[in-house]
Amino acid sequence: MTMVRLSELAMGQQGIIEDMDAEEPFRQRLQALGFRVGKEVRPIRQALFGGPLQVRVGSVNVMLRRNDAALIHVWAEC
Amino acid sequence: MLKRIALLGMPNTGKSTFFNRLTGASARIGNWPGVTVDLLSAKILLGAEMVEVVDLPGLYDLHGFAEDEQVVRRFLQNNPVDLLCLILNATQIDQQLPLTLQLCRLGLPAVAVLNMADEAERLGIRFDTEALAAGLGCPVCHVSAKYGQGFPETRDTLRRVLSQSPSTDLQALRADFAADDALIAEAEKLLARSVTIPPVLEYGLTERLDRIVLHPLFGIPLFLLALFLLFQAVYTLGGPLQDGMTWLLTEFRDLALAPLQAILPGWLYGLLVEGLYDGLGTVASFVPIIVLFFLGMALVEDSGYLSRIAFLMDALMAKLGLDGRGFVMLLMGFGCNVPALMGTRVMRSRGLRLLTMLIIPFSLCSARLQVFVFLTTALFSPAQAPVVLFALYVLSFLTAFATALLFKNRIGAAAEPLLIELPPYRLPTLGQVALRAWREVYHFLSRASRFIIAGVVMIWLLTHLPPSAAVGGPDTLAGLFGGWLEPLLRPIGIDQRMAVVLLFGFVAKEIVLGAMAVVYGLEGDALAQLMTQQMDWVQAFSFMLFTLLYTPCLSTVATLRGESRSLAFTGFSIAWSLALAWLVSLVFYQGARLLGF
Incomplete structure (x- = not known):
């Protein structure tokens, strides 16, 4: 397993959250929606023109922008 | 004095549907001390007593900084509440438990309502209601707010807990808004102990609809x-x-x-x-x-x-x-x-x-x-x-x-960080x-x-x-x-x-x-x-x-x-x-x- 940023995962590729660089209050919002160390995340799709990512974490689907997703470090599954 | 029930829960839990079904269409918009936004409330007959039900904004975190989350905090600090009615989306229970624990720890009498219980069942989620109730420290009810199942029992539970509830101490509540760090770990433990979730949870229909609706070219x-x-x-x-x-x-x-x-x-x-x-x-x-x-x-x-x-x-x-x-x-x-x-x-x-x-x-x-x-x-x-x-x-x-x-x-x-939940599609009832x-x-x-x-x-x-x-x-x-x-x-x-x-x-x-x-x-x-x-x-x-x-x-x-x-x-x-x-x-x-x- 290699450590990458969430924004670098391929669509459908699973990762396990290792660390989040996000500052408060964004960090708190991430946590409230289920982003925590050790949780599995999976980008599902990306919107056109470099738009946001749809990411699944647990049973929840969220959208977040690529630059914000880059704040989340994950262990990529091969 | 008129007893007051506050409805609390995350967005997309069907809280408003629950509120509408519980109160009928009698809701009024009102002003509340300490809160600048309008909240819906209604007076209903519960058993032999009139009680007031207030629908608070959906929140993700009681300690969060979003406007709605602050509204909830200010409301609770300034308005005596006799019972918290916590609405949970049973199909996303893993995400919802930390907030539920936070709310249960406020020390107010509470009832947890697992909404969309029917849907969760179809997804293969099984609840050990007793373990859940013991862990939360409050009764747990199952309902379908959309179709109305489980409402008589829920009303009954609300009435029972309310009749035993002591008067609220706002001072103690304000003090309680301090520490809650261990909660998340506890939520994980409780989840492992009381809920079985199949490893892959697929919202079949939502997934298929999203493939069309969010299509890169046709969206x-x-x-x-x-x-x-x-x-x-x-x-x-x-x-x-x-x-x-x-x-x-x-x-x-x-x-x-x-x-x-x-x-x-x-x-x-x-x-x-x-x-x-x-x-x-x-x-x-x-x-x-x-x-x-x-x-x-x-x-x-x-x-x-x-x-x-x-x-x-x-x-x-x-x-x-x-x-x-x-x-x-x-x-x-x-x-x-x-x-x-x-x-x-x-x-x-x-x-x-x-x-x-x-x-x-x-x-x-x-x-x-x-x-x-x-x-x-x-x-x-x-x-x-x-x-x-x-x-x-x-x-x-x-x-x-x-x-x-x-x-x-x-x-x-x-630009500020953007994080929006994409909730499962729901066909609202007529x-x-x-x-x-x-x-x-x-x-x-x-x-x-x-x-x-x-x-x-x-x-x-x-x-x-x-x-x-x-x-x-x-x-x-x-x-x-x-x-x-x-x-x-x-x-x-x-x-x-x-x-x-x-x-x-x-x-x-x-x-x-x-x-x-x-x-x-x-x-x-x-x-x-x-x-x-x-x-x-x-x-x-x-x-x-x-x-x-x-x-x-x-x-x-x-x-x-x-x-x-x-x-x-x-x-x-x-x-x-x-x-x-x-x-x-x-x-x-x-x-x-x-x-x-």
């Missing part, structure tokens, strides 16, 4: 198509209903009101029937269209589609210095600009918020819609009318976008949609009637005073105002009488049609007939462009002022919309005339 065209179909449906279904309403109003006038002419003095009959009744009647004939429109909006809002639109449009909006939420606010503005402006509170960056507030007034609200429906029906063929109407919606977007593009650097909208639409229409009508009655009477007076002048003529007060404005409005094809109408449109667009009825002394079909003689389609479109773009109404201005807390920004917003309205109308009118139309 946006599909959205535009859906929008067009929605308005087409409102227009085709609403037309005949509107005709029926007009017929009813005219019949009533002829049968019941016309005989009054013999009894009442001439001026009073004029004021009451030709002023008030005709003015109100012209607006009232649009109620069916407004109802249909809000039904459509409620359907879109409750289905979970709005956050998908934010997803689709975010990249485009980012280029304009905004984000996907800004686009959703524009859509909300189709109903009414005022709540859309208040919705920008979720944005933390002031620049981003101001820029979004600057473009929302260009959103074609339902009050403007009725003016456009009236004029397009009068001046265009049945085949052209919906296209003209759609063109106005497109223009509404284009001017909003152009405004953002022009001012994004000046206002300095700094009752849910109807209830929502009813609330919106009620709001529209109460607002409209307030403005219209005063406005229509004012206009009648202006067009009839001084008594020596010919009615509606150049010597009346209205003629005088119109005369002043004429040099400014002549180049965009608007005559002196329509200038008076625009003057009143500044107060509220709901008045515009009533004002026309009074200014021309006609209503309904007769007024539409006259309009075709008074102006050609170029003038009418120029008038509509101006109506679309200039300041929507005084309520919007007041909201802009209140939300921005800046007089300079509010003044700028008004000046810019007036300037843009005039320029766009000028370019269109003179351009069309040059081309020989």
Whole structure:
């Protein structure tokens, strides 16, 4: 397993959250929606023109922008 | 003293559905100490006792910084609550438990309600209710808020816990808002102990729908198509209903009101029937269209589609210095600009918020819609009318976008992190949609009637005073105002009488049609007939462009002022919309005339 940023995962590729660089209050919002160390995340799709990512974490689907997703470090599954 | 139950839960848990089913449609909007927003509450009979149920905003984290989360905290700190009713989405229980534990730790009597229990069961989620109740320290009920299963038991549990609840100690509660770090670890443990979740949880239908709705290429065209179909449906279904309403109003006038002419003095009959009744009647004939429109909006809002639109449009909006939420606010503005402006509170960056507030007034609200429906029906063929109407919606977007593009650097909208949940699609029940639409229409009508009655009477007076002048003529007060404005409005094809109408449109667009009825002394079909003689389609479109773009109404201005807390920004917003309205109308009118139309 290699450590990458969430924004670098391929669509459908699973990762396990290792660390989040996000500052408060964004960090708190991430946590409230289920982003925590050790949780599995999976980008599902990306919107056109470099738009946001749809990411699944647990049973929840969220959208977040690529630059914000880059704040989340994950262990990529091969 | 009246006991109080507070409903709490995350967004998309069906909390409002639960509230509606628990309380019936008796809810009132009220003000609460310490809280600046309106909350829905209702008094219901529980057992032998009347209790008050308050629907608090959805929250993700009791200690969060989002506006809604602060509202909940302030409410709990300032208003004694005897029972917390915690609504959980049973299909997303893993995400919801930390908040539930937070709320249970407040030390208030609580009942946890697992909503969508039926759906969770189908997904293979099994609950050990006793373990869950023991871990949470409160009773747990299963319901389906949408279909009403489990409600008698839930009512009973609420009544039982409430009868045992001691009076609330607000001091202790305030102290309790301090520490909660171990909660998340505890939630994980409790989850492992009491809930079994299959490893892969698939929302089959949502997944399949998203594959189409969020498709990289077809997503946006599909959205535009859906929008067009929605308005087409409102227009085709609403037309005949509107005709029926007009017929009813005219019949009533002829049968019941016309005989009054013999009894009442001439001026009073004029004021009451030709002023008030005709003015109100012209607006009232649009109620069916407004109802249909809000039904459509409620359907879109409750289905979970709005956050998908934010997803689709975010990249485009980012280029304009905004984000996907800004686009959703524009859509909300189709109903009414005022709540859309208040919705920008979720944005933390002031620049981003101001820029979004600057473009929302260009959103074609339902009050403007009725003016456009009236004029397009009068001046265009049945085949052209919906296209003209759609063109106005497109223009509404284009001017909003152009405004953002022009001012994004000046206002300095700094991007902020964006995180939006994409909830599973839900098909709202007919009752849910109807209830929502009813609330919106009620709001529209109460607002409209307030403005219209005063406005229509004012206009009648202006067009009839001084008594020596010919009615509606150049010597009346209205003629005088119109005369002043004429040099400014002549180049965009608007005559002196329509200038008076625009003057009143500044107060509220709901008045515009009533004002026309009074200014021309006609209503309904007769007024539409006259309009075709008074102006050609170029003038009418120029008038509509101006109506679309200039300041929507005084309520919007007041909201802009209140939300921005800046007089300079509010003044700028008004000046810019007036300037843009005039320029766009000028370019269109003179351009069309040059081309020989």
